[in-house]
Amino acid sequence: MAQNKTFTGRDVGIDLGTANTLVYVRGRGIVLNEPSVVAVSTTDGSVLAVGSEAKETIGRTPSNIVAVRPLRDGVIADFEIAERMLRHFIKKVTGGRRLARPRVVVCVPSGITGVERRAVTEAASQAGARQVHLIEEPMAAAIGAGLPVSDPTGCMVVDVGGGTTEVAVVSLGGIVTARSVRMAGDAMDAAITAHVKKRYALAIGERSAEEIKVSIGSASPVGAWSAPGGGASVRRPERNVEVVSAAPGGEGLSLDKPDKPDGPGKGDGPGKGDDAEQTQTLLPPDRCTIRGRDLVTGLPKVLELTADEVRHALAEPVDSIVAAVRSTLDETPPELAGDIMDRGIVLTGGGALLRGLDVRLSGELNIPVLVADAPLDCVALGTGRCVEDFASLRTVLDARPRGLTTARG
Numbered sequence: 001m002a003q004n005k006t007f008t009g010r011d012v013g014i015d016l017g018t019a020n021t022l023v024y025v026r027g028r029g030i031v032l033n034e035p036s037v038v039a040v041s042t043t044d045g046s047v048l049a050v051g052s053e054a055k056e057t058i059g060r061t062p063s064n065i066v067a068v069r070p071l072r073d074g075v076i077a078d079f080e081i082a083e084r085m086l087r088h089f090i091k092k093v094t095g096g097r098r099l100a101r102p103r104v105v106v107c108v109p110s111g112i113t114g115v116e117r118r119a120v121t122e123a124a125s126q127a128g129a130r131q132v133h134l135i136e137e138p139m140a141a142a143i144g145a146g147l148p149v150s151d152p153t154g155c156m157v158v159d160v161g162g163g164t165t166e167v168a169v170v171s172l173g174g175i176v177t178a179r180s181v182r183m184a185g186d187a188m189d190a191a192i193t194a195h196v197k198k199r200y201a202l203a204i205g206e207r208s209a210e211e212i213k214v215s216i217g218s219a220s221p222v223g224a225w226s227a228p229g230g231g232a233s234v235r236r237p238e239r240n241v242e243v244v245s246a247a248p249g250g251e252g253l254s255l256d257k258p259d260k261p262d263g264p265g266k267g268d269g270p271g272k273g274d275d276a277e278q279t280q281t282l283l284p285p286d287r288c289t290i291r292g293r294d295l296v297t298g299l300p301k302v303l304e305l306t307a308d309e310v311r312h313a314l315a316e317p318v319d320s321i322v323a324a325v326r327s328t329l330d331e332t333p334p335e336l337a338g339d340i341m342d343r344g345i346v347l348t349g350g351g352a353l354l355r356g357l358d359v360r361l362s363g364e365l366n367i368p369v370l371v372a373d374a375p376l377d378c379v380a381l382g383t384g385r386c387v388e389d390f391a392s393l394r395t396v397l398d399a400r401p402r403g404l405t406t407a408r409g
Contacts, residue, residue, distance in 0.1 A: 010094055010102040011390070013383030014086070015140070016120065017107075018071045019162030019185060019350065021051075021085070022377065023093050024384030030377060031093050038068050038081050047081075050088045059205040073182040074109035074137075074164035075116045079123060086127035094128075101130035105386050105397065107379050109164045110136040111180025133397040135386060137161070137379055138168030139175055141348040143393070144382030145372040149173055154336030155343060158325055158361075159379065160184050160351025165321050167328045169336055173395055177331045183320040185351050188213055195313035196292070202303055204292040213354070215288050216307040219318045220356030220363070318357070322364050329365065344368030348378040 013024040016036070023032040034051030041048055042064050049057065058067045070082035094102060104124050108117060117134060124132045141159040142149050149155060150173045159166040162185040168178035189209040196202050196209075204212075286307045294301040325345070329337060345367055347358055352375040362369040372378050386393045 011104075011387045012090065012093060012102045013105045013107075013380065013387040014089070014124070015107045015380040015383055016071065016086075017161055017379070018069070018074055018164070020376075021089060022380035023089055024380050024387060025093050026384075026387045029384065030380050032089060033377075033380075034089070036069060036071050036085065038070060038085050040066055040068055040081065042066055047084050047088070050085055058207055072163060073186075074161065074180075075112050076119045076123060079119055082119075083123040083126050086123055090128050101128055103131040103133070103387075103390075104129035105133045105135055105383050105390075107137045107140045107383055108134050109180050110138055110166055110168060110175065110178045111164070111182075133386075135383060135397050136166075136168070136175060136178070137164075138166040138178060139170060139396050140380075140382030140386070141166070141372075141378045142168070142170045142346070142382065143385050143396075144378035144380065145346050145348055147346060149396075153343070154332070154339035156328070156332075156340045156345045158321070158345060158347050158349075158352075160321060160347065160349040160354075160357070161379075162186050162350065165324060165349075165351065167324050169328065169332050169340070171336055171339075176333065176336060177328060179324045179328045181320055181324040183317050183324075184349075185210075185213075187317040187320075188217070188314050188351075188354075191317055192217075192310060192313050195309075196290075196303070196305070197295070200303055201295040202290075202292040202301055203295055204290060208290055208292065212288060212290060212305060212310060213314070216286065216305070216310050217314060218307060218311045218355040219314065220360040221308070221311070314354075318354075318360065321351075321357075322361060325361060325365065329367075341367055344370050346370050346372050348372045348375045350376055 011026040015022040019036060021032070021034060021036045022030055025031050035055040037051065037054040037058065038047055039049040039054040039057045039061070040046070048054075048065060054067055057065065061067055068078060068081050070076060070078040070085055076082045090102065090104075106120055106124055108120055120134065121132045138157050138159050139149065142155055142157040145157065147155040147157065147170065149170045152172050154176070155170045157166075157168055157170065163182065165181045165184045166178065167181070169176045189206060192209040192212050193204055193206070196204055287304055289302060289304050291300060291302055293299070329340070332340065345361065345365075347361075347369060351357065352371050358369040358371050361367075374381075386397060
């Protein structure tokens with residue numbers, strides 16, 4: 001009994017994401033949120049940087065350093081680097097104590113294979129965990145979003161992450177039906193890169209494509225701009241992407257805060273009168289200037305992209321997400337489908353911040369779609385709930401959903 005009390009405070013939950021890794025420590029909340037990137041020396045294989053420092057090196061490394069993303073499409077692509085990254089994060093949150101071997105709950109996509117699940121378990125064990133439990137990402141997202149997962153009612157959650165989009169219907173503490181599509185944030189970045197390369201013969205980097213998506217990306221021409229944490233502020237792009245104001249008469253749109261701070265919440269459509277004006281202030285600029293390398297001349301080149309153009313470039317991955325939600329609804333039992341009609345669909349993950357995605361889904365499916373509070377943290381918060389109340393939520397761990405469908409495209 002004393003031994004259990006000794007280790008209780010060090011139990012951690014890990015949202016092992018393709019783009020970012022979040023760590024929740026029991027009794028302390030989310031204590032770490034860093035990119036899932038590792039900078040490795042090609043000379044001796046040593047790890048030079050992990051997390052935020054390593055992300056800064058993407059596309060800027062010399063020949064003897066390579067920036068590695070050990071997870072692709074939600075699963076471990078480089079086992080050794082993933083184990084080193086986990087070891088670094090666990091050591092960072094436990095203070096480097098030699099005897100600190102925490103019980104770890106790790107989120108995994110619902111569509112991964114048994115071999116991939118075993119790779120996650122072994123990587124966490126070798127990183128220093130004494131016990132490793134897995135939880136499906138859509139279940140963790142539903143718990144973190146505050147949905148009544150234990151009630152006999154249907155709840156639908158769509159978690160749009162970096163590598164995968166997880167769609168699931170949850171009821172009575174289990175996943176009734178789920179679909180995992182390997183088409184999410186990374187696919188959107190790749191679609192923007194391919195569009196710019198094909199149409200303008202301009203090569204841009206991974207980070208530039210992500211900044212374009214953040215700055216002017218959208219899934220629908222209608223919808224309010226959503227910022228991380230539920231605020232109304234627009235995220236400031238980095239140096240390689242310059243945002244151009246969409247305001248009439250050349251007036252600039254502030255990137256730090258909206259012109260009207262009391263505008264509508266995220267996901268609200270355009271209204272009438274004052275509401276319409278407030279919604280307009282939350283819309284992102286309609287074009288941006290990017291820099292890349294001209295594939296014809298080989299010289300640096302400046303290019304301007306419009307929001308409509310980026311929306312068309314994102315059409316394929318967005319259509320795949322809509323199709324996954326539609327297919328999951330088609331497999332949902334009628335009683336639960338009726339509950340979803342009443343309660344609506346909840347969007348979580350970084351992809352939920354794409355402007356107009358909730359409007360697009362609602363229009364296509366004729367079902368209310370809501371964006372969760374703090375969508376970026378929902379999975380980590382759900383994992384933390386499992387860590388905090390391990391006994392009562394033990395049944396949702398290490399469980400395989402019924403009616404699971406995986407799409408690799």
